[in-house]
Amino acid sequence: MNIRPPLRKRSRKALMELKPLLDKINDEVEQADYIRYDPVQFMHMFSEKKDIEVAGFLAATMAWGRRDIVVAKVDDLLKRMNYHPYEFVRSYTQKDFEVLKGFKHRTFKPIDIHGLILALQQIYTDYYDFESFWEKCRALGSEQQRPFLAIFHEEFFSMSSDFAERTRKHVSNPEKGSTCKRLYMYLRWTIRKNSPVDLGIWNFMEPSELLIPFDVHVARQARKYGLIARRTDDWKTVHELTETLSVLNPKDPARYDYALFGIGALDYSLPKRFILNKV
Structure with missing residues (x-):
């Protein structure tokens, strides 16, 4: 039986040494050109707030798999809506x-889109x-001292009784251990201000409250x-990473989603001396 050694974690001092490098990568990735390769483009397609909200939510909910395929599938769906x-x-x-x-994207079927639309309609x-x-x-x-995304899940599906039970799995719930990557990506799009990519059209929470959208590349x-230092990809690990990134930028920790995505999925890299763990 192979027992993996515990992961080492950067000290605060070592973390601050990493900050200028992550900031540089972030600034290079978070550019307007990023939009045309990413599902966030469907929010930029519209000028009316409610169109932006709906298009963004559908795009984020379906953002599962290769970005080019996701973009093609979201475009297919919006085309069926005559882009309104x-x-x-x-x-x-x-x-x-x-x-x-006839619409399909991975495990998304027409019945799932039907349920999402009815909930949004209500x-x-x-x-x-x-x-x-x-x-x-x-x-x-806040009142119930529960993650508000768990409340979102409950309230969203209480909006309609005409949806398939299978549709619930397409909206994450942190109380089930999910990292809620797609929901926090949507919130990043809608909350972060002064970004060439994120639109910042909402004000109900501060960017400092955003958790990092956590996927396999970021992990x-x-x-x-x-x-x-945790090996499990779950809600607790999302909080751990966000707390670490808050040391680098307490007002906007989620901005480093771009840097970590750039290192994990694009052609960016950090000097080998900064590697602490073999993964």
């Missing part, structure tokens, strides 16, 4: 399900906009360079 996502959601009826037939009936719904979930999370680099 909010209008499609608000006016959606059972007969419009015909428009969704949200826009009950709330001024999608941000208002998120704001309520955050307030409830590998975070362990390799000693930013986290």
Whole structure:
């Protein structure tokens, strides 16, 4: 039986030595040119807030797998909506399900999109906009001392009874141990200000409160360079990494998502002397 050695973690001093290198990579990756290769492009496609919200939520929810395939599939879905996502959601009826037939992305099927649309439709009936719904979930999370994304999951699926049980798995729940990568990516898009990529159209929470969107690329680099010491990819590890990155930038820790993605999936690298762990 092979027992893996514990992961080493950077000291605060060693972390600050890494900061200028991560900042440099981040500044090079977080450029306007990034948009055309990423699902965030579908938020930039629209000018009206409610169109931006809906397109972004659908794009983030489907952001699973290779980016080029995700972009193609989201475009397919929005094309079926005649590129009027909010209008499609608000006016959606059972007969419009015909428009969704034949759509597929990984485990997403028309019935799943149907459920998401019905929930969004009710949200826009009950709330001024999608941000208002998120704001309520955050307030409830604070009252109940629970992760507000768990509240979001509950409240979102309470909006309609006409959805397949299988659709629940497409919206993450931190109380099930999920890292909630796609939800926090969506929040990064909507909350972070003064970014050439993220739109920052919402104000219900501060960028300092964002957790890092945590995927396999981010996880590998975070362990390799000693930013986290846990080996499990779960909600606790997301918090650990965010706390580490908050040392580098307490007002905007999620900005380093670009740097870690750049090192993990693009052609960026750090000097070998900064490697702490073999992963």
